[in-house]
Amino acid sequence: MSAVASGRIDYYPTHEHEGFKLRAGSVYPFGATLTPTGVNFSVFSSHAERCTLVLFDKGAQAPRVEIPFPPEFRIGNVYAMTVFDLDAETLEYGYRMEGPYAPEEGHRFDATKILMDPYARVIGGRDEWGRTPDWDDPYQHRARLAFDDFDWEHDRPLEIPxxxxxxxxxxxxxxxxxxxxxxxxxxxxxxxxxxxxxxxxxxxxxxxxxxxxxxxxxxxxxxxxxxxxxxxxxxxxxxxxxxxxxxxxxxxxxxxxxxxxxxxxxxxxxxxxxxxxxxxxxxxxxxxxxxxxxxxxxxxxxxxxxxxxxxxxxxxxxxxxxxxxxxxxxxxxxxxxxxxxxxxxxxxxxxxxxxxxxxxxxxxxxxxxxxxxxxxxxxxxxxxxxxxxxxxxxxxxxxxxxxxxxxxxxxxxxxxxxxxxxxxxxxxxxxxxxxxxxxxxxxxxxxxxxxxxxxxxxxxxxGFTLHDLVSYDGKHNLANGEDNRDGANDNESWNCGVEGATDDPEVLRLRRRQMRNAxxxxxxxxxxxxxxxxxxxxxxxxxxxxxxxxxxxxxxxxxxxxxxxxxxxxxxxxxxxxxxxxxVLRNRWHLSGRDLVGSGVPDISWHGRRAWEPDWGPDARYLAFMLDGAHARGGRAQDDSIYLAFNAHWETYGFELPQPPHGRRWHVFVNTGMEAPHDIHPHGDEPPLDDSSHILVGGRTVVILVAKAAAEGNG
Amino acid sequence: MALEISSTVHGSVAVIELSGELDAGVAQRLRDETVAMAGHDGVRTVVFDMSELTFMASAGLRVLVFAKQKLGQGVELVIAGAQPAVAETIELTGFHHSVDMVETYDLDALGNA
The missing domain is CATH 3.20.20.80 (Glycosidases)
Known part of the structure; x- marks a missing residue:
């Protein structure tokens, strides 16, 4: 006990049980809290009639002591007690609750059970993954004390937007x-x-x-x-x-x-x-x-x-x-x-x-x-x-x-x-x-x-991993031991022609493309x-x-x-x-579909096989859109314009391109119709399109273009 | 094997030699010893010589954490010669960033630093 602590009257015990010194505890906070003199235990039950604190030495099956909460230590429905001179490093604790066993009334009290504190901040009993528990231990999940002395230095949550x-x-x-x-x-x-x-x-x-x-x-x-x-x-x-x-x-x-x-x-x-x-x-x-x-x-x-x-x-x-x-x-x-x-x-x-x-x-x-x-x-x-x-x-x-x-x-x-x-x-x-x-x-x-x-x-x-989403039409959950009944059935997946593993190069190529498209x-x-x-x-x-x-x-x-x-x-x-x-890809609020900064085009515009003419018809399996760089972050940030064409149809289509901003040309960032390494181009190395007015997009292919000054790319 | 603590002061350097097992039962002793040694006039560095320490429980780490935060910026902590199991415990919990972990130490060099 430190000199400061010893000067305070509330640091002295008032009760004793089997040699353990006690005092009425603080009802808050719930859980077990280290104090300068010992440990404060606080636990809630609205329907229990009596509560006993059960203390263990770490890992022991038999309790070291059981200390019933004196009636005067209960305030409202909270049992609170400070136990003096406990070694926080070696202590495990639990509770016994006495009360009615009347399931039809919602009560299932059983004083033979040792109960874990719901506020336990360290829990022993499963200390190493996969190690078979001692099923004879009457207290399987063992509440312990935690220390809040970690040295965070200057850290705090990052608050990334x-x-x-x-x-x-x-x-x-x-x-x-x-x-x-x-x-x-x-x-x-x-x-x-x-x-x-x-x-x-x-x-x-x-x-x-x-x-x-x-x-x-x-x-x-x-x-x-x-x-x-x-x-x-x-x-x-x-x-x-x-x-x-x-x-x-x-x-x-x-x-x-x-x-x-x-x-x-x-x-x-x-x-x-x-x-x-x-x-x-x-x-x-x-x-x-x-x-x-x-x-x-x-x-x-x-x-x-x-x-x-x-x-x-x-x-x-x-x-x-x-x-x-x-x-x-x-x-x-x-x-x-x-x-x-x-x-x-x-x-x-x-x-x-x-x-x-x-x-x-x-x-x-x-x-x-x-x-x-x-x-x-x-x-x-x-x-x-x-x-x-x-x-x-x-x-x-x-x-x-x-x-x-x-x-x-x-x-x-x-x-x-x-x-x-x-x-x-x-x-x-x-x-x-x-x-x-x-x-x-x-x-x-x-x-x-x-x-x-x-x-x-x-x-x-x-659900499926991305690889499996493009490799399986249905789930294969037999290994779960439930006769394939568990797991979702509405996967909206497609195996690209063969269910599961295959060495068919066409199927594998299509799967690679579909993963990239997604x-x-x-x-x-x-x-x-x-x-x-x-x-x-x-x-x-x-x-x-x-x-x-x-x-x-x-x-x-x-x-x-x-x-x-x-x-x-x-x-x-x-x-x-x-x-x-x-x-332009990261907006907090929704885009408007209107020109709000005087760039001449909307923040987001929709296109089809013809520029400015989206196709929302019942047969459409493609769409294209452009994000206007001048609208980035509501016009407060500088960005390039980006054009994206997603063709989910198996046929190749030609797409007429909207005009890139003045003085710029469309450059190819992504074309999933190409095999690696030509599927994606590093920043600054995007090749320009020869014809900035038109592009062919292969079947089941995503193309992403970025509008850059002609000299910026490898043009 | 019980923990043995032996401490010496060499000018601005206090050396605490530990041998045996540092578990919860003896952590308080080490804690008191650390505060006492750091309290000597002019001590700027506390070296924990762990070359003979075979085990360290979380209580032992707590003492180091305590020492670091209690003694503040004015005193440098050095952990010397920690055996692999002890060193790993310190590293897994990240405490090695708060102290100097060295294999051996040179009193003269530390004293003149």
Whole structure:
């Protein structure tokens, strides 16, 4: 006890239990907090009758002591107690709650269970990925204390304008687990640090990590009926604790230092100009339905934390057994506390909310007009500069893409962008009109919210990879052990003539072109592009569109692909660099279709096979448009004009070109009809068109032209 | 093996030699020792000689983090001779950016720096 501390009367114990000195604690903050004299424990339950603090030495199955909260230590529904002289390094703690077991009334108290603190900031018990747990341990997920002494130096969240973002969606373990990754600690936060040069060379500036909150890879683990290989909860969309980083993702997890290791990763990414977005899963927990394990919430206050049917069963809007009761004020505050903690303590730049439509349902499951949770997050002062991104649907049938309650803050995974691009790409007729809306940032969906409300993507972790999107007509999920029943059926994919692997050079050539077409459209659309990790090197999952359970090469990023498919990687790098060079591609607000700066042409103009005459007809399988450089950033930035022709038809068409601005000629940046290296030209090396009035665009080909002074290119 | 701490002051350089295992049970001792050594008049550099240290738990790293932040800019921290496992722990958590990690140290050179 320091001299300063000893002078304060509130630093003296008032109670004792089996030699442990105690004092009534602070009700806030919830969780376990280090104080100058010991540890303050605060936990909530609105229906428990008694609460006991259970303390362990790290890793021990038998508690060191159980300390019942004296009745006078409960204020309202909060049990709060300071225990003196605890060693924060070796302590694990949990709670026992006594209360009614009456499922029909929503209560499932069971004092035989030791419960994890929902505010636990470090969780032991799964310290090393894949190590078989000791199932006899009565306390599987063990709350520990965290230290907030990380040295951030001058770091803080980057606050990159959202219109400038290029998101890269990746799984922590997948990124470096493959033997080819060449890192020292494969599959960990530390290993990602070794791949930062790759991310920088690719050009992305936001790393979106699939769930990193503590989860149990052994949840629902089972042998693959065909191979005997263990199928696990690999993706991690099933949270054990919302405040703790997954120990098994840290090389130092066995030492309990995952907090430091993850913070170091964030700091290092920030130094390199890359933001960190976390995929957060607040729609359900790892406790499943009434047959699932009791880890924390169910035993602490089932009726508060979960949406329950009138009979006391679990609503299942998440498709995973239970639904977190997000618009209960208590739960809402927990979500807010959690996000504030990650933003402030981990310097996280943004959050992507899994099945976010659930966050807008009331405790009975009905969609709310003005969901308090979403409003709270949108206006929160700590989160004010964080990106908030919704996956605006849920497994209960609520689909809110375009209508998610946004409060001027929320962006959405634009599922309609994905579907429109896929249909257009495979050559469906009459899709040009919708494709035009999606390319323009979906003004039909996000009129008041601006183009950056739209997170554009063609692939994500859910579904096919880009390679598989152009290689399979249907899903091939037998390896998941569910007889190919799981995973989406409406993939809008096309195999280019042969299902799966082939050595047919024509099919392979077409697939290469289709991947390039998709990337070119994605990275030149208004809105925020998101790439799925590995698509830039044609990573395959062999047709599996739901690889949630595989800790193997179906998910792992094979780094040899960066050499085998170096030409696709180069193409992707070139497109991302092009996007960064050209502000006309990155608008916060929607383009108007009018000339606002006196350049003589609109900011965006639509064309067809004849200039200025777009074809929105039922047979159209192509579209062309021009972005006027004089309109860049509302006329405040200088940029080149860009002309883009997307021909998704199998026939070659001639396109009449609009006049480039005075004194300039059209130069070819991209022509996916050409094989590498002529598919894309580096900045400054774009060859000029001989005839700036006309161009032939091959079947299933994207051409991107940039208007430059004749001397600028190799002309 | 229990931690042994042996400290000496050479002008502006304090050397704390550690041998054995630095775990949670002994971290407080090291912390107190570090503050005491850094408190000697004129000490500008604290060297942790870890060549005989075989294990370091998170508590040990906490002491280094504490020392760095408590002693401020005026005192330089040097970690000398860390064995691979200990060095890796320090690097994985990123603390190596806050200190000088060296294989061996030269008292005269440090004292004159």
């Amino acid at each position: 959202i219109e400038d973002l290029v998101v890269y969606e990746a799984h922590v373990r997948s990124l470096t687990r493959h033997p080819s990754s060449g890192v020292r600690n494969p599959g960990t936060f530390a290993a990602i640090r070794e791949k930062i040069p790759y991310l920088k060379s690719l050009g992305v500036n936001c790393l979106e990590l699939m769930p990193v909150y503590e989860f149990d890879e052994f949840e629902h683990s089972r042998p693959n009926p065909e191979t005997g290989e263990l199928l696990v909860n690999y993706w991690g969309y099933s949270t054990v604790g919302f405040f703790a980083p997954k120990a098994g993702y840290a090389a130092t997890g066995r030492l309990g230092m995952q907090v430091d290791e993850f913070k170091k990763l964030v700091k290092e990414l920030h130094v390199n100009g890359i933001e960190v977005m976390l995929d957060v899963v607040f729609n359900h927990t790892a406790e499943g339905n009434e047959r699932g394990p009791t880890i924390s919430f169910r035993g602490l206050d089932n009726k508060t934390y979960y949406m329950l049917t009138p009979e006391g069963y679990y609503f299942n809007f998440s498709g995973t057994g239970n639904t977190l009761n997000c618009n209960n004020p208590i739960v809402r505050n927990m979500v807010l506390d959690c996000l504030r903690y990650w933003a402030a303590e981990y310097h996280i730049d943004g959050f992507r909310f899994d099945l976010a439509a659930i966050l807008g349902r009331d405790p009975s499951g009905a969609p709310l007009n003005n969901p308090p949770l979403l409003e709270t997050l949108a206006y929160d002062p700590v989160l004010a500069k964080c990106k908030l991104v919704a996956e605006a649907w849920d497994a209960g049938g609520l689909y809110q893409v375009g209508s998610f309650p946004a409060y001027g803050r929320w962006a959405e995974w634009n599922g309609r962008y994905r579907d429109a691009l896929r249909k257009f790409l495979k050559g469906d007729a009459g899709r040009a009109g919708e494709m035009a809306n999606r390319i323009a940032g979906s003004p039909d969906m996000y009129g008041d919210r601006g183009a950056t409300a739209s997170i554009n993507f063609v692939t994500a972790h859910d 990337l070119a459209i994605l990275l030149t659309s208004q809105g925020v592009p998101m790439l799925l990790s590995g698509d830039e090197v044609a990573r395959t999952q062999h047709g599996n569109n739901n690889t949630y359970c595989h800790d193997n090469e179906l998910n792992w990023f094979d780094w040899t692909l960066t050499e085998t498919n170096a030409d696709l990687l180069r193409f992707t790098q070139g497109l991302i660099a092009f996007r960064a060079q050209h502000p």
